[in-house]
Amino acid sequence: MKKLFTILSLMILTSFSIFSQESTFAVKDWHRLENKTVALDCDWDFYYGRFVPYGSKVRPDLKVKIPHHWNDYKIDELNNLKEGKGAGTFRLKITNLRPNTKYSFLTYKAALSAFEVYADENLIFKSGEINEDFRKTKMQQYMNLAEFSSDAKGCVTLTFFVSNYEYRKGGLQRTIKIQESKSYKEKFFRNLIVYDLVGGTLITIIIYSFILFGLEKQKTHLYLALFVLSIFLRIFTESYPVIKYFFPLIPYHIMLRLEYIALFFAPGVFTLYVNSLNKNIFKNVNALLLASPAFVFLLLDIALPLITLNRLVPIMQIWCFISITINLIFIIINACKEKNMITYTTLFTIIIIGFGTFTNIMYTRGVDLFNGHEFLPESFALYGMCQTILLAWIQNKNREKVTELNNYLEEVNKAYYRFVPKEFLKFLSKKDITELNAGELHSAKMAILSADIRNFTTISEQLTETKVFEMLNSYLKKIAPIIRKNNGIIEKYLGDGIIAIFPESAESALVCSIEMQEQMIQLRKEFVEKELPKIKIGIGVHYGNVTIGTGGNRERISEVSISKDIDITVKAEASTKTYQRPIIVTKPVLIAALKEAKLQNRSLNFSGSRVKTNDNSELFYIYNDITGKAL
The missing domain is CATH 3.30.70.1230 (Nucleotide cyclase, GGDEF domain)
Structure with a gap:
């Protein structure tokens, strides 16, 4: 009996010591943080249903891996969490930082859907209105940097208070990556400039395509404009939300609705765009019928309340992959029959777009495939290059046709002038x-x-x-x-x-x-x-x-x-x-x-x-x- 009692006591003490020990992340080399980010991809303390302030000796309910939505946390009788609803506290102590140094991290969608961040006992960032009664949560997100300072020992404790009601998932969504503030701010504004240039280019393409559609009445230009617009919205509302940086007062539910458009609308208009470029690709199938779910989802995106709409996102993601797969199959079949520039370019672009979309969706789901990076912006940039080459090729072909037509008309005119002299x-x-x-x-x-x-x-x-x-x-x-x-x-x-x-x-x-x-x-x-x-x-x-x-x-x-x-x-x-x-x-x-x-x-x-x-x-x-x- 004594041995059994001793074993049980050790197990209880061990269990208590595990939970009483504060989750800590020790930076291996703080010199690296001068120019590079370090991901806090470790276990964090999690307290369910309450906001536990810094310094509290309350034992955490769980040690959780971040990023990971709390829907899957193994806590008994937490049905609300399974639906993404709830409130809680995430805490992590960071050590081995450069003493008395300022650090920063990107805040947008760090947590869903409202949160506050504390460095030790100091509030450093606030997004939306949190409440332990999660039904009173007011959603909001800001595209900015949160800044904190390490103490004289190079330590700091980050605490996130998070609450969510409307979104289908909750908790810390993305890996928190910290870096010394000076270099991080410089990188942040460099990225803003780069994305501004990319956005300006995309907007130019959109406007130019709409103008061409207005002048030439060719639907190819309309579909291209709508496709580029939907991808533009995805990049600048989710991947790198520059829109939110310049227009911070845009309601978060509008940002989400704009973000969803690329999931369902882009595949639909891309199908119509491909069909307008080459009628042989979908000649045995009605392309408009294939694209029709995109227009149904668009109506739902406008009409449904956000709490219902965002729960359709997995269906939208499935539709996105199905649409890309169907396009890919038809394009491959056509490529085997017709060996031309349009077919090959379209095949290549749909592969890179599919890859970028896949990484983007996995990134938003918290799946770390490529060290936390998603390739939607890069894939679309490559798509833009391919489309530029393709349009240049088409333009050259059109020029050759115009030249051929002019030569023909010249010969016809010569023939007419034999009957009616100049x-x-x-x-x-x-x-x-x-x-x-x-x-x-x-x-x-x-x-x-x-x-x-x-x-x-x-x-x-x-x-x-x-x-x-x-x-x-x-x-x-x-x-x-x-x-x-x-x-x-x-x-x-x-x-x-x-x-x-x-x-x-x-x-x-x-x-x-x-x-x-x-x-x-x-x-x-x-x-x-x-x-x-x-x-x-x-x-x-x-x-x-x-x-x-x-x-x-x-x-x-x-x-x-x-x-x-x-x-x-x-x-x-x-x-x-x-x-x-x-x-x-x-x-x-x-x-x-x-x-x-x-x-x-x-x-x-x-x-x-x-x-x-x-x-x-x-x-x-x-x-x-x-x-x-x-x-």
Whole structure:
């Protein structure tokens, strides 16, 4: 019995000594705290349901590992803690610090959801309104540093009074990391500057994407803006809550609602964004249906009371992982079929976003995977780089398509100009053919030229259709450039005939007629080599009023020329057969050419003989005075 009594006594004394011993964290090397943080990841004293002041000899209820939510603490009959509700005290003595030195730690969400921090008996930070009657807790969080000083022995005792009612978890949420105040403040403000720059960049992307959506009405820009916005809110309300630093009076429940958006909304709009980039990824599945839970959660985020909403967070987290997994599966399947930049970049970005989201969620749940670091900001920065490269690639592809389209349109325009010359558009004061409408017209005095192959019907009857086309095309290829060279416009082709107008100069029409006949001398030699008939043409030139316009309807428009002077020109050309002359011109065109020459202080070089028709209208025959050889 004595032995049994002795054993029981030792067990009781040992148990009492364990709980009576104050939880202590001894810093191994206080020099390290000059430039680096040290995590207080050790056992802390925990007192349930009461705020135990510094110096009290009350034995703690538990020795608990921090960070760790008190929902899982092994205390009998603590049903409230299992739901996150409750109040309590956390205490830890820190030793081996540099004596009489100031230290700091980051306070935001150190505890949920309201807390006070004491260094020994001195209050150093307060967040919200705590109460041992946890139902009276008033939630609030601040993004700042709490500062305390070590005593002459290099010791200090930190005490956290924590109470929570609305949040689903309670206790100290994150590892407390301390560092000497001077260096910690410098690092804190450096981080603020860095995150401000990152935030400014993200806001620029958001605004720019919204502007592009407003201008181009492409949903890709809208989905990208919403996705970047949701990630922005997650980073700056949870990962590094710069918003709370600059706007400390924002209610905590609003911060939480903004924080949750990335969990459910980002995966949804990312699905729609990926689908808008590449329609083949979700071609067999309705992308909007896959994204629909995001919009349901958004409504719940707005409508539900916080005490209910934050208990949906695990479901949101599950939905987030499911959505990322579904996207990943479809993108991998598509990558196996389509090997292109969009697919590969999308696959890579969803992997890094998934990794960043996973570390962020584990971090908020108190799971220390990477020495207490979560990679959501870094993963999103890498995502931004990838999207920049992808958008640059898409822009380059679009530029190539635009260049290709411009080249195509240029060829199309060239083809159109074969039917409607540029000069005709200029004559009607139009920039391009798209501006033409039926009923457009313009009248002016100008020279008119008519040319026709003599005896074409008789000649064509002796040739095959192929030979006829070969002959006509060879003829037109030689003659048309001469007309254009002399600033003439081919008004229309009439089978083997040509009607051309010369708006700028009557003399140009005369010179053109001579050059055309000169060209025919060379063309006849070529026709002999090709065993084609040695054709001759007759040319008539006149000067008078011409009205050019468009006729038809909305579906079919054609160029129309109306003028009795065109009829006179055709009549002059027909007279070349009667008088056996290659060129016959009228008196009005000679008078107009003479006036042009006088305005330029020169004489008109013209050789020809006068002939009269049956109606006594004068016609003139001219010949090539350059070679002196009749045509």
